[in-house]
Amino acid sequence: MKMVIVDDEKGIVDGLNKLIGRYVPECEMIGAAYNGLDGFRLILERQPDIVITDIRMPQADGLEMIRMLKDEACHAKFILLSGYAEFEYARKGMQLGVQFYINKPVEEEELQECVYKVMEVIRSERARQQEVHNLKQQVHNRMVESALRDLLDAGSDNKVLVDELLRVVRIPLEDTRYVCAMLEFESSLGALKGPGLERLFLRIGQTLEQFQGVYRIRYSGSQVAVMVTHDQAIEYGELIRSIHDLKEMIYQETKLSMAVGIGTVQERAERISLSFEEARHALSYKVIKGEDAVIPYSEIINLKGRRLPVSEEIISKLEACMDNMDEKGCVNLIREIFGIIEKEESMSPADLQLQCLSILLSSMRKMSVQQFQQHDIIGRHILSLESISRFRTLEQLEEWMIQVIQGILSFKQEHQLPRKKDIIAEIKEYVREHYSEPISLADLSARFFINPYYLSQLFKQKTGETYLNYLAQTRINKAKELLIRTDLKVYEICQRVGYSDAQHFARLFEKLTGCRPSEYRKNPLRE
Template identity: 65%
Template sequence: MKLIVVDDEKGIVEGLQKMIGRYLPECEVIGTAHNGLEGRNLIQRRQPDIVITDIRMPQADGLDMISMLKETDCAAKFILLSGYADFEYARRGIQLGVKFYINKPVEEEELSGCVRQVMEEIRADRAKQQEMIELKQEVHSRNQEEALRSILELGVDHTDLVEELLRSAHIPTTNTRFASIMIELEGTMDALKEIGFEPLLRQIDLALKPYRGVYRFRYSGPQVAVLIAHGSTIAYGELIRVIRRLKEAVSRELNLSIAAGIGTVQEQAAGISRSFEEARMALSYKVVKGAGAVIPFPETMNREGQIRPVSEETIAKLESALDNMDEAECVGIIRGIFRGMETAPGISPADLQQQCLNILLSSIRNMSFQQLQQNGFLGRHILSLEGISRFRTLEHLEEWMVQVIRGMIAFKVEHHVPKKKDMITEIKEYVTTHYNEPISLADLASRFFISPYYLSQFFKQKTGDTYLNFLTQIRMNKAKELLERTDLKVYEVCQRVGYSDPQHFARMFEKVAGCKPRDYRKNLPDM
């Protein structure tokens, strides 16, 4: 603790310095003064934690000095030193917020006890301030994560809303480039439970330190979503190298393995959702690239000279049959694909393996990470390159593929996964019931055993609207009902309909209803 002594008697100042040095080793006397004006200037300059001051001094007494310092928001704690039992002085001191007094002549025990009492009060004040700072940071982080989740799951057609959400998250948009990354911890969840996510987040912060803004949060299960917002050009090649160095650091420092998908750099905020979808898609290619892969999105694009993939029409039929758990239809489609392979000229075993991977990737792209994790059969077969590479004949590959597809259907039947034709209705019913809970697209996808990306596309295809718009409309309709029928305050309505930030809620309400919540209630007709 830093301490200053102010007294017009030099002998008392020197005596106090000696006692403090002997009995209060945790305190350091950083200056002394011999009148009130000199003391005021010294205290303003050195900013001590504690000031021991005499009351009666020339030029300005101790209480005048304290009064002048209080006007400058001085945070020091004051101990008054006086040989006068004067009630008026004590009363003025109390009015100035002084709670501690020492009588002259000063005894070592009284000085030590009083200063230690002041130090305890200072520590308690600092603990409260730190608690408030951490609470504000936690609220800010939660609001920021909520805004980022909304941005990442919006899709590419909501430029205005993306800008507004970025502003609410205090993320700059002017002259800023953006890139998204999806990072996934590999291996069992035991290691993750042991160390938690914080060490990984710290490694991400260290690796991405060269970029102006880095926003990361736990997205779903063992996945971390990262958004980079940089004020100048983001060199894509350098970004890839940075993520590879991050992978090496996580392995070296935490003894963990990660895989990462890297979306492309976007010049405008409206492209963030696109970059994030690319990052998720790139990460899904770790099935092909193997464990611990760092996969830039451009590497997942089809290139000329590769074996021609199974047609989109055939894949769509296979997906539909899987969604409806029609085993006979699935097996028939697989048989048809292999009959086509038999007629392909010059096809090699490597080509066959690649073709099977393409089919399997297309077959599982509608499945969530949690579904794949729970399905031991898929883990042993689909998520291992050895599952394909051990086969050397077309017939063996065909039978293996049929068994994998049957395993998918058996898993869906066992876990009562709803058929695709009923899924949107069930999702709508669930959201309508649980609108007041923090149900992100990732949470919903996990509940209905479907990938977030596919759910986003499928919901819009079937309803003509995005999931986020649907959820927002449900919440706003309920907010209107509460404003009309109850006396709840606006912030209470905000909490009742699933929002944590009243300002964000008010902006969303105004977008939907055309006016602020308070104005909406004022304009209601008298009943």
């Protein structure tokens, strides 16, 4: 604790200095003054924790000095030196918030007891302030994480919503480039909770520190989403090299392997979610690239550009058979596909590998991450598929593919995963019932056993809008009802419809309705 003494008698200042040094060694004397004005200047400059001051002093007495310091928002605690005949001064001191007094002449025990009481009050106040600060920081972190998650899932046609989310996260809109990556670890990140996850996030930030902004959130049990922003062109090759360095560093420190999908660089904020979708799609190619591969989306574009002998129509039929749990139909289609492949004389091993990947992804793309990780056949076989050369004949590869498809169907049946007649309708109903809860695309993926990338595409295809836009509109519609039918305050309505930040809620409400919540309550027919 730092202390300043203010008294017009030098003998008293020197005496108090010695007593404090002897009986309260926890306090450090950082200065002394001999009148109220000098004391005022010294205290503002040095910012002590405790001030011992006399009352009667030239130029400005102790009470006037305290009054001036309070006006300057000084947070020091004051101990007044007072005589028994100075009760009126003590009363005025209490009006200024002074709680501690030492009678003259000063006794060692009284001084020690008083200073220790002041120190305990300061420690208690600091502990409460730290607790409040930590609570505010936790709320802020949750709000930022939620906004980042929504930003990644927003969709490219949600400019109004994206702008508002960027404001919450404080990411610049103008003259900025954006790129996303998805990190997926070999197992759940349960071992990296708390400090472990913080260290992982720290390593990500350190490895990518050459970029202006690095944002990361835990997207699902084993996945971490990363967004990089920069006010200049992002050199894609440099980003890929940094990701490789990150992968090696994390493995050395935690022995955790990870695969990474990297989206393309975007120059418009509303296309952030597109880069994220690309990252997730690139990550799905780990089935042939390996479970510790770094996969830029640019590589997938090149693969997708090649000519494939099997039509999308046949692949769609295979997906339908998988949905309907039609094992016989699936086997027949696999044999039909390999019959077509066999007739393609010019097909290279790489083309064959890509074709097999298309078949596998079509059968798995609706599965959630949780299913994918616990699926024994996929875990033991697909993730170990490094090249087609491990199979000596096309027939061997064909039989292996049939076994995998049969394994996936058995897995679905064993875990009683029902066929969804209209999964989007079920999801919309769930959102209408749970709109007040934090329900992200990843949460829905885990609940409804469906891959988040596929869910995002399917929701847009079935409804014409992104999931996040639907959620926001549902919440705002409910807020409108509450504004009309209840006397709840705006911040209470904000919390009831699933938002933690009243300012964010008010801005979003205005952008979606054209007026602020308070204005809508006064005139709900103005829309």
